[in-house]
Amino acid sequence: MTLAPYIGFGIYWEIAKLWLRGSRVIVLDVPLLFEAKMNWLTKPVIVVWVDPETQLQRLVVRDGISEEQALNKIHSQFPLDSKRERADIVIDNSGSLEATKEQIHDISCQITGPLTCKEYLRSRNGVLSILGAVLVMILGCTKH
Numbered sequence: 001m002t003l004a005p006y007i008g009f010g011i012y013w014e015i016a017k018l019w020l021r022g023s024r025v026i027v028l029d030v031p032l033l034f035e036a037k038m039n040w041l042t043k044p045v046i047v048v049w050v051d052p053e054t055q056l057q058r059l060v061v062r063d064g065i066s067e068e069q070a071l072n073k074i075h076s077q078f079p080l081d082s083k084r085e086r087a088d089i090v091i092d093n094s095g096s097l098e099a100t101k102e103q104i105h106d107i108s109c110q111i112t113g114p115l116t117c118k119e120y121l122r123s124r125n126g127v128l129s130i131l132g133a134v135l136v137m138i139l140g141c142t143k144h
Contacts (some may be wrong), residue, residue, distance in 0.1 A: 044088030
């Protein structure tokens with residue numbers, strides 16, 4: 001039995017609750033975002049990328065596994081370069097921790113800035129504005 005449908009439902013439910021509460025930014029940390037075909041849920045898609053050599057070294061050290069085991073893990077996932085090509089924003093994690101933190105700060109400023117018209121219409125306030133306008137039009141038409 002696969003848990004994917006239940007996990008997907010749980011994610012959708014959490015997104016809906018946060019959206020209804022008026023959250024301006026919702027971050028999904030989904031390592032298998034493209035594999036699970038959930039990238040349609042997010043805008044922008046942010047990918048943390050690292051060069052292959054650094055990825056391999058870090059995985060061996062972090063998990064205490066052999067290079068062969070690490071390569072098997074890496075090759076079982078969607079290639080990072082393919083994820084990078086599909087991303088709207090890329091965080092290059094090949095450098096220092098400070099460099100990565102600086103990129104995250106810049107991206108945070110970017111995604112918490114003013115919304116585009118399309119983004120506003122997809123937000124809770126945008127939907128409520130549209131519903132309010134439709135309701136006013138319906139009420140206005142029924143009085144005549």
